[in-house]
Amino acid sequence: MRRDTFLRTLVALGAAGTLPGLARAAANLKMMIPANPGGGWDLTGRALGKALQDAGAASVTFDNKGGAAGALGLAQFLNSKGDPNALMTMGAVMLGGIITSKQPVTLTQATPLVRLTSEYNVFVVPANSPLRNMKDVVEQLKKDPGSVKWGGGSRGSTEHIAAAMLAREVGVDPSKINYVAFRGGGEAIAAILGGNVTVGGSGYSEFAEYIKSGKMRPIAVTSETRIKGIDVPTMKEQGYNVVIGNWRGVYGAPGITPQQRKELIDLIVKATRQKSWTEAVDKNGWTPALMTGDEFERFVDNEFASLRAVMAKSGMI
Known part of the structure; x- marks a missing residue:
């Protein structure tokens, strides 16, 4: 040709x-x-x-x-x-x-x-939060479910499901959890850093720089076992059978x-x-x-x- x-x-x-x-x-x-x-x-x-x-x-x-x-x-x-x-x-x-x-x-x-x-969720609290671990969160959740304000992605997100699973696990009506949905990670991060939510949840990647800088304190991950390189206890090892992944x-x-x-x-x-x-x-x-x-x-x-x-x-x- x-x-x-x-x-x-x-x-x-x-x-x-x-x-x-x-x-x-x-x-x-x-x-x-x-x-x-x-x-x-x-x-x-x-x-x-x-x-x-x-x-x-x-x-x-x-x-x-x-x-x-x-x-x-x-x-x-x-x-x-x-x-x-x-x-x-x-x-x-x-x-x-x-x-x-x-x-x-x-x-x-x-x-x-x-x-x-794939990625598992991590739950964090603001650095100045009086809640030191997931046990503290659960104790407050049992006393007054509405006082624990969970912040994360839209309704039906994996962190929302994890919060509902935890509530059911500890004998709290999941419909009573106070979940605040955000349209994007930036909004959720601002709410956590500003102390406008009690607990924030998302993939580790979204919170990594704030965890490393000490502005957020991680208290649990939703993986079956601890994630390599991330020194955060799982929900399971803290006594709560909550395992859910994101992808x-x-x-x-x-x-x-x-x-x-x-x-x-x-x-x-x-x-x-x-x-x-x-x-x-x-x-x-x-x-x-x-x-x-x-x-x-x-x-x-x-x-x-x-x-x-x-x-x-x-x-x-």
Whole structure:
């Protein structure tokens, strides 16, 4: 084939969207982050965006849309039907929010791509709090459930579920817990540092710098065993059978083709091998939990069922 004919063929294939690899590597990706700046989804989305560019994407732009456990961002994202350059960060919090809020939008309308990380929640108190550990919190909770103000992500988040599980565990009606939902990690952090909540909960990555600087005191993690490098007792070792994990992943737009889905998955997997991504994982204390395609879709379906059962048992639904 003559060189000029070959080049015209490449241009035609690119215009038709049938040029795998090269077209995807030059993509101008759009990342929906369904939360306000400063939280786990925001940290994940922006770290992934940097890694995607390192992996070959031409550019990545970000759109933060917080509210309703990510349902507002999800609703906006669903308008990108058929767009192979549209991505959305999501995770266990979104599933819990959909269950509790009965939003009209669902994740089944979008395209599951990749699970990225897992992370357990840490509960903290302000540095000047008189509550020294989870036992102190429980004692106050038993005396007056409403006096313990729990601050965290939207209703149905893993920290909300953990608080309800703890209440049930110690004989307190879970419906009486005083839970304050925030639209993003930045709002929750400000409330904790300002002493406007009694206990704050989130992924360790969101609180790490404040814990290290002594502005927050960690009192429990929701993992089965202590997390390596994080000297915080688990709920279980303090006598409370509360174990719940968080995870985060990426979805694509509704209606993309199987080939477009595969190209996005391949690019995201390539991004997770970039130095910028592995450094973000280490810095934020995330655990790599790569899962792709149909396997990830089945995982999400199972998580919906599991979370619904836990929330029903804890009196949340």
